[in-house]
Amino acid sequence: MSDEIIRLENISKDFNGVQVLKDISLYILRNEFLTLLGPSGCGKTTTLRIIGGFECPSSGNVLFEGSRINDLPAFKRKVNPVFQKYALFTHMNVYENIAFGLKIKKISKKDIDKKVQEVLELVNLPGIENRSVDSLSGGQQQRVAIARAIVNEPEVLLLDEPLGALDLKLRKDMQIELKNIQKRLGITFIYVTHDQEEALTMSDTIVVMNHGSIQQIGTPLDIYNEPKNAFVADFIGESNIIDGTMIEDCLIEFAGHRFECVDKGFERNEEVDVVIRPEDVKLGRVEEGMLEGTVQSVVFKGVHYEMIVLSNQKKWIIHSTAMEPVNSKVGIKILPTDIHIMKKVRVQ
Amino acid sequence: MKKNPITYPYILWMVIFTVVPLALILVYSVFTMDSSGIGFTLQHIKRVFEPLYLVVLLRSIRLAVVSTVICLVLGYPVAMILAERHLSKKSILIVLFVIPMWMNFLARTYAWMTLLEKNGLINTALGAIGLPAINILYTDNAVILGMVYNFLPFMVLPIYSVLRKIDSAVIEAAEDLGATPVTTFRRVIFPLSLPGVMSGITMVFMPAVTTFVISRLLGGGQYTLIGNLIEQQFLTTRDWGFGSSLSFILMIFILLTMGIMSRYEKDNEGGGLW
Incomplete structure (x- = not known):
């Protein structure tokens, strides 16, 4: 469990002179559910995008299993994202969406069929291969987006406020569901949210961020009971x-x-x-x-x-x-x- | 549904300027009026399908199709450049692109005449650097050039507006799944932009197939298109019955084309440009 998979070393990032991340250092363990928590604009999504390879840090290093991956393009990282608004290919059906990456890797049709079927079972949506994406509910689209990411067998799954668009009841169900999927897959989840309750429910480790810097890193219990400063205390619960x-x-x-x-x-x-x-x-x-x-x-x-x-x-x-x-x-x-x-x- | 009184003026407008003229065209094309009174006839409609006129119709369609294809090939990359997220000075580019549309259509087309003339600007320039002159004025090519020049913005703008709406996360997702830029374009961006392409095609094809000004000015007298033929029937020959029949058949043809198009144009995105 104490096996480190990703390490961020002194990461800073600025966009056109505006500094959004200030000297972030953080390590992420294999198989843990880590949440980046903070108000909007705190830099949590940028941190996630840097790990995913969609942004380059202005300074600092990103290490994956000990080697520097700053310049490695997103598709070569063993990291797959689930985007905020799902980013499904709306002109394709569920099967084609999930198979997209596999087809590019030139995997045989038979293996693709098997894998697609397996991940759909994993996200509890068996047998919807031929449905069009538009005909699915928000929660189902969310699961398809997760299936599309995990079918590539990543070692780390990045989730950017994936439940933001769902209603309260569905969100609660999906929280448990996500946690179960993570346990079943046995891979690392890095989760971004501004919802403190969501963070407390699901995470092994919470990283509280504000104004581009880390305020506190700890287990949900630590962070709730022993907040390091007034910001954390105020943000985590009333x-x-x-x-x-x-x-x-x-x-x-x-x-x-x-x-x-x-x-x-x-x-x-x-x-x-x-x-x-x-x-x-x-x-x-x-x-x-x-x-x-x-x-x-x-x-x-x-x-x-x-x-x-x-x-x-x-x-x-x-x-x-x-x-x-x-x-x-x-x-x-x-x-x-x-x-x-x-x-x-x-x-x- | 109960009608709101506020819609009455619009209904009246539609009736006067859409329903009545359409009905008149239908009436003119199937009724004849002579000394013996009004009679039903299909002679005008039948005449449209005589080889002499079918050739004109087919030529119009051919030129319109060629212009539309050229507009698509030229316009799609332009739309992509305009939709590029990181493009600075984007609004200036768009304005530059749209400004020619603010100029009078006739003036623009006349300008091409003087450019393409035997001793016009282009040939003078070509002569000055020792190249042979080109004589395309009053040919198919000049008509196609005029159509492409005038209608290109109608192709670019709907495609641009659809491309701009594509969530950048979708493209990132494709890249993350290992798609090269070419694959991303072929499998994701282009299919998602199809509604814009469809409305662009409609918006270029329709005016191109019916134009009579471009073909008259740049095609000279010899390149009669269906638009010229209709104009002739109403203004020169005064055969309103035949003119109406031609319009009517052309309209049905366009309706059919649009019907086929609309099957692809799911959400009518891009179509809301006007």
């Missing part, structure tokens, strides 16, 4: 982000109150970002709370209520299964382990 001052090890002041915490290693009186997940803020009676606030709004979200509590000019987002009525006075309690302290980062 968060309360508050300016705080580190008084000393394990003591932090924010919102006009001193809290015990578990973080160490900051300078005395260092200005920091304090991140608290909405589900980690506990509400109780005013006397029991560390802070006092007034409930401003309550929205029922299905599993939990989302409440906005105003305390000393600061709005807190709180998720709880117990509802406090609007305008009621409440006490806010936060456990030391739920307070995440991060160094301030300069974001332009």
Whole structure:
């Protein structure tokens, strides 16, 4: 499992003087499901295109199994992409789409037939060889696009927001389906998305990007529980982000109150970002709370209520299964382990 | 479906300028009017199929087909260059291409007459560098040249608009699957641009097969095309019955051609140019 397949070394990329990637370094393991996650314009698609061979980095190296492939054209890389809008050949039927690459490689008709049939079974669409692409639903087109890529037996499959055009229900099904396909094939998937939930559901490793640089690399659990900075915390799920001052090890002041915490290693009186997940803020009676606030709004979200509590000019987002009525006075309690302290980062 | 009052003026327009004239042409071609009154006749229609006139019709079709093919061969690469994504100054190129269309059609065609004349600009230039003169004015070739020159933009623009809409990811996908640029063009780009090619062909073929100005000016008197014949019937011979029959048969022929074309023109992409 610790077998490295792709390595990016100090990759930078600019388009007409605009820098879209700044010094990206990253390694990708064999058979892992790695997600590039970030808001639009963060450089995640450009990173993917550089790995696929559709863009050349302005500086830095792309290594595949240890050898430099910067100048290797896309079709010579053992990497196949699934494009955002599928990019199927609409004038061909499903069979012709999938067989396109195989025919170019001059594989015999019999082998092509067998392979096409196999991949269609793999993506759960057996027997649709002769359908025209236009007659397929979005989800089916997506699967055909995946089939067209994996029939070439790549070692890495690149997926650029492949589920973006699908409705919520189908997207959830396809997430599981994609994960299953990846396990069955036993190859590396590099997946680009701006949907943090999708990233958390499917990935072995998440790379959070913003403004052309990597913010954090880690497992979904790491990234959710131990975000490295306020951007990551805010991007991965909702968060309360508050300016705080580190008084000393394990003591932090924010919102006009001193809290015990578990973080160490900051300078005395260092200005920091304090991140608290909405589900980690506990509400109780005013006397029991560390802070006092007034409930401003309550929205029922299905599993939990989302409440906005105003305390000393600061709005807190709180998720709880117990509802406090609007305008009621409440006490806010936060456990030391739920307070995440991060160094301030300069974001332009 | 309930009609919206706002459509009435358009319906009226269509009736006055499309339905009535078409009906008149049909009426003129199958009815005769003489001293004894109005009578039904097929003589005009039959006359269209006399060898004398069939030759004219076939010549018109031949010249139109040749011009259309030349327009396609010349126009497709131009459309590809224009659709090139990284092309800078693209809009200037397109404007340069379209500007001749803003000039009067007659003036443009007359210009070719003076260029092609025996002692015209081209022959003077050829003489100056010691090459033999070319005499193509008043030949088939001059007519074809005039058609290609005048109708080329009608081929380029629909192809251009379809090519521009092809998602670059489709081309990248083909390349990623190992297709060479030639294969990508042959198997992906060209098939996807077929709707534009079809509407380009229609838009060049139709005016080319019916033109009478180009053939009159550049073909001289001897190269009568179907358009000239129809013009003659209405303006010189005053045989409106025969003129209408010729128009009617030509229209049916064009309708049939369009019908065949439209089977390829699935989404009418590119066709929405006008």
